[in-house]
Amino acid sequence: MREVEQDKFRRKALPVAEAQAKIMPYAKATDTEMVSLPEAHGRILAKPIDAPHPYPHFRRSGMDGFAIFSSDTTSCHAGQPVHLEVVDEIPAGSVPQVKLKPGQAARIMTGAKVPDEADAVVMFEMTESVLQEGHLHIRLIREIEPGKNITPIGLELSQGDVILEAGRKLTAGEISVLATFGIHRVPVMKRPRIAVFSTGSELLRIDEPLQDGRIRNSNTYLLYSQITEAGGEPFLFEAIEDDLAKAKAQVEAAFENYDVVVTTGGVSVGDYDIMADLVSGDSVDMLFNKVTMRPGSVTTAAVKDGKLLFALSGNPGACFVGFELFVRPAIGRMMGIAQPFLPELTAELARSYRKINNFTRFVRGRLEFREGKLYAIPAELDESGVMITIKDSDALIVIPPSNTGVEAGERVTVLKLPGGFHSF
Amino acid sequence: MREVEQDKFRRKALPVAEAQAKIMPYAKATDTEMVSLPEAHGRILAKPIDAPHPYPHFRRSGMDGFAIFSSDTTSCHAGQPVHLEVVDEIPAGSVPQVKLKPGQAARIMTGAKVPDEADAVVMFEMTESVLQEGHLHIRLIREIEPGKNITPIGLELSQGDVILEAGRKLTAGEISVLATFGIHRVPVMKRPRIAVFSTGSELLRIDEPLQDGRIRNSNTYLLYSQITEAGGEPFLFEAIEDDLAKAKAQVEAAFENYDVVVTTGGVSVGDYDIMADLVSGDSVDMLFNKVTMRPGSVTTAAVKDGKLLFALSGNPGACFVGFELFVRPAIGRMMGIAQPFLPELTAELARSYRKINNFTRFVRGRLEFREGKLYAIPAELDESGVMITIKDSDALIVIPPSNTGVEAGERVTVLKLPGGFHSF
Numbered sequence: 001m002r003e004v005e006q007d008k009f010r011r012k013a014l015p016v017a018e019a020q021a022k023i024m025p026y027a028k029a030t031d032t033e034m035v036s037l038p039e040a041h042g043r044i045l046a047k048p049i050d051a052p053h054p055y056p057h058f059r060r061s062g063m064d065g066f067a068i069f070s071s072d073t074t075s076c077h078a079g080q081p082v083h084l085e086v087v088d089e090i091p092a093g094s095v096p097q098v099k100l101k102p103g104q105a106a107r108i109m110t111g112a113k114v115p116d117e118a119d120a121v122v123m124f125e126m127t128e129s130v131l132q133e134g135h136l137h138i139r140l141i142r143e144i145e146p147g148k149n150i151t152p153i154g155l156e157l158s159q160g161d162v163i164l165e166a167g168r169k170l171t172a173g174e175i176s177v178l179a180t181f182g183i184h185r186v187p188v189m190k191r192p193r194i195a196v197f198s199t200g201s202e203l204l205r206i207d208e209p210l211q212d213g214r215i216r217n218s219n220t221y222l223l224y225s226q227i228t229e230a231g232g233e234p235f236l237f238e239a240i241e242d243d244l245a246k247a248k249a250q251v252e253a254a255f256e257n258y259d260v261v262v263t264t265g266g267v268s269v270g271d272y273d274i275m276a277d278l279v280s281g282d283s284v285d286m287l288f289n290k291v292t293m294r295p296g297s298v299t300t301a302a303v304k305d306g307k308l309l310f311a312l313s314g315n316p317g318a319c320f321v322g323f324e325l326f327v328r329p330a331i332g333r334m335m336g337i338a339q340p341f342l343p344e345l346t347a348e349l350a351r352s353y354r355k356i357n358n359f360t361r362f363v364r365g366r367l368e369f370r371e372g373k374l375y376a377i378p379a380e381l382d383e384s385g386v387m388i389t390i391k392d393s394d395a396l397i398v399i400p401p402s403n404t405g406v407e408a409g410e411r412v413t414v415l416k417l418p419g420g421f422h423s424f
Numbered sequence: 425m426r427e428v429e430q431d432k433f434r435r436k437a438l439p440v441a442e443a444q445a446k447i448m449p450y451a452k453a454t455d456t457e458m459v460s461l462p463e464a465h466g467r468i469l470a471k472p473i474d475a476p477h478p479y480p481h482f483r484r485s486g487m488d489g490f491a492i493f494s495s496d497t498t499s500c501h502a503g504q505p506v507h508l509e510v511v512d513e514i515p516a517g518s519v520p521q522v523k524l525k526p527g528q529a530a531r532i533m534t535g536a537k538v539p540d541e542a543d544a545v546v547m548f549e550m551t552e553s554v555l556q557e558g559h560l561h562i563r564l565i566r567e568i569e570p571g572k573n574i575t576p577i578g579l580e581l582s583q584g585d586v587i588l589e590a591g592r593k594l595t596a597g598e599i600s601v602l603a604t605f606g607i608h609r610v611p612v613m614k615r616p617r618i619a620v621f622s623t624g625s626e627l628l629r630i631d632e633p634l635q636d637g638r639i640r641n642s643n644t645y646l647l648y649s650q651i652t653e654a655g656g657e658p659f660l661f662e663a664i665e666d667d668l669a670k671a672k673a674q675v676e677a678a679f680e681n682y683d684v685v686v687t688t689g690g691v692s693v694g695d696y697d698i699m700a701d702l703v704s705g706d707s708v709d710m711l712f713n714k715v716t717m718r719p720g721s722v723t724t725a726a727v728k729d730g731k732l733l734f735a736l737s738g739n740p741g742a743c744f745v746g747f748e749l750f751v752r753p754a755i756g757r758m759m760g761i762a763q764p765f766l767p768e769l770t771a772e773l774a775r776s777y778r779k780i781n782n783f784t785r786f787v788r789g790r791l792e793f794r795e796g797k798l799y800a801i802p803a804e805l806d807e808s809g810v811m812i813t814i815k816d817s818d819a820l821i822v823i824p825p826s827n828t829g830v831e832a833g834e835r836v837t838v839l840k841l842p843g844g845f846h847s848f
Contacts, residue, residue: 037630038648038658038660041648041653056639057634062807064692091626092625092626093625093638094626110692110739111809112637113636151809155810156805156810157812163812169843170649171649171653171815171843172646172649172744172815173646174815176642176645176649176744176811176814177811177812177814179630179640179641179645179646180639180640180740181640182628182630182640184631200535201515201516201517202515202516202517202536203517204606206603206606206607206608207606208606210477210606212482213482213517213518213519213536213537214517215480215535216603217603218600218604219600220603221461221462221602221603222596222597222599222603224465224599225596225599225600226596228466229465229595236462268488314535315534316604320597320600345796346793346795347796348796369769369770369798371770372771372797372798373798374793374796381579385484385486385535385575387580387601387604388601389597391595391596391597391600391601392597419593419595
């Protein structure tokens with residue numbers, strides 16, 4: 001019967017990396033849009049941003065104290081205190097009002113502009129106030145080196161330096177840099193609009209009472225969360241019908257309004273597997289319909305008018321993995337993220353994994369640090385149909401094809417999931 | 425002059441942990457609200473959720489194949505094939521229509537309910553179809569063990585099991601569990617409403633042209649991002665004025681409408697430090713106004729009518745650290761997160777850090793894995809006034825008070841920042 005299966009859908013199993021490579025050319029860049037700075041939080045920068053001016057853009061005082069000529073303090077070296085007349089006061093945000101002459105000082109606050117002619121700031125606490133002939137003076141007893149407590153122009157960035165590369169996710173650090181340079185309208189990538197369909201007449205809506213033999217549609221909500229997390233904008237639709245012509249019409253209509261279509265279920269070899277039928281027809285160009293991986297070996301991708309269709313397994317665990325390995329990188333690439341794949345780490349397997357397979361397994365698991373070393377702990381229940389352990393997983397542990405499994409203590413590659421480490 | 429400083433604001437420096445402990449009793453739980461399941465993505469669960477039914481709630485077929493009596497296959501053991509009559513077909517979502525008798529089988533799809541009387545499912549691919557007297561039969565040549573390819577009721581969860589604890593952040597895994605159990609309205613914690621003020625007449629708005637001696641207000645946007653990331657709802661206000669009565673009025677008005685007030689700047693000992701004056705007055709109860717840490721030693725917290733006021737440093741680096749160490753845990757605790765502090769890891773210092781200090785330093789840095797081991801790399805520029813390295817930081821490296829600094833290769837504690845690891 002296996003022969004028949006292979007024939008019916010011409011399934012040629014591809015390794016994960018090859019399947020990913022088939023998808024990426026179709027992950028075309030979305031448009032850009034301008035948003036306000038607060039709205040830019042969490043978005044992907046569309047264009048590189050150069051510094052429009054050096055930063056700091058003036059010589060800044062790093063202390064509350066007095067701007068002085070350091071040369072006035074050389075006599076302190078020999079134990080001779082020096083008195084300087086205070087002739088100006090410079091709060092942060094002001095510019096010096098008086099041109100300082102040797103023997104003079106200006107009271108200055110942290111962050112204020114140091115007078116051009118001064119070359120050092122002495123800390124307030126290192127001075128003593130003295131009235132001389134009715135004029136305020138400060139008394140210094142230590143020599144001050146040139147440049148002391150002055151942040152030079154451009155210490156952090158010169159004009160024209162790239163401050164942020166395109167494709168970068170904007171969080172607190174990036175947002176504060178943009179604010180600093182007055183970039184209050186930010187060019188970001190539009191979020192890919194993703195249509196999500198389930199298939200399968202066994203599915204109840206989440207607000208329906210339970211029925212014998214039927215399960216609730218959890219996968220579209222799983223995908224809603226995964227798409228949101230990946231930076232896409234999910235749109236949930238009614239289930240695809242078990243009728244090929246209607247299914248085609250539904251998918252084609254979705255492609256007119258959305259950038260990507262993701263379905264879940266109906267990709268096996270069963271008699272009711274509408275997506276397997278759909279992608280093997282001529283309404284779409286199939287990229288692959290089998291991958292040498294567990295779970296999710298029937299994960300399928302196709303192209304329609306240059307847009308990607310992902311037909312993921314209906315098993316929750318396989319749907320989850322299929323999204324992370326194929327849909328997430330496509331969404332990321334559409335937004336110009338340089339490395340849109342799950343990050344790969346090396347860890348030590350904390351518990352032996354004995355399930356054998358001729359396909360690569362992506363086993364859900366937790367990550368733990370012990371004394372600076374990374375350990376991966378496979379979930380007890382990681383069948384493709386199992387949904388409950390998704391929420392406790394930090395990573396997918398990559399178990400290569402093997403007749404023996406992998407022993408505790410061996411090195412494994414793990415793919416870090418977004419939001420993991422849960423354990424911390 | 426240091427004596428004077430200590431007197432003026434009665435500054436007694438507290439260690440970070442003590443300062444945190446002073447805050448937490450005032451981080452009172454927000455109200456709960458009900459949201460739809462998609463809206464619950466990223467929110468914090470307000471109440472524990474018990475499984476309203478076992479999962480799976482019926483005996484589920486793990487394969488496309490045939491439901492049978494395993495006892496019918498015992499003769500296969502001796503090399504004798506067996507023929508079973510196919511009397512029913514059970515797609516996923518249907519319930520069996522025929523009561524099976526020994527010698528009979530039901531065609532069944534993955535995920536469908538197994539007839540109560542059957543005790544095994546044989547894979548489609550292990551069978552051969554045979555017509556006998558006009559009736560469809562299957563031919564089996566291998567013995568099938570009882571329970572084969574049947575997922576028992578409650579394999580993942582029993583009725584009444586806690587599926588999710590209160591205080592848990594809801595992402596893809598949690599959302600799919602809630603969908604599975606039909607929990608389509610979700611009790612979540614209201615997001616704490618946080619009023620954000622800057623102080624300082626040196627600040628330009630982010631849409632103003634640059635002026636000599638003045639800088640743009642980047643800290644309120646930094647805080648906007650940090651608050652959003654921490655789960656709070658930020659509200660940005662005009663700067664607090666340099667007039668004590670007006671400043672008090674602004675802060676008091678904010679407390680009427682918001683859960684927490686955060687200010688940035690004006691906490692030093694300078695002549696224009698309005699927040700330092702405000703918290704030392706009697707309009708609020710000061711919790712602390714000095715912490716034995718760098719940057720941000722002047723980080724200040726107070727209570728007004730049971731609500732928290734955080735007066736963070738105006739230096740970008742110090743503002744950032746002050747938020748992560750004090751404001752983030754308060755927001756997290758208000759939403760019932762069990763561990764609201766930055767997660768602590770141990771890492772090896774990859775480069776010597778020689779700056780000495782009698783306070784604990786929280787040095788921005790990157791994290792890197794090399795062969796499963798965690799390394800921490802301090803940023804080159806980590807002065808409190810430096811803003812540019814915030815965006816490239818994965819963690820705060822904790823450098824204890826020391827006369828010598830810490831050498832490369834020594835173990836250090838690092839506090840993982842949200843969103844880090846950037847390097848991956």
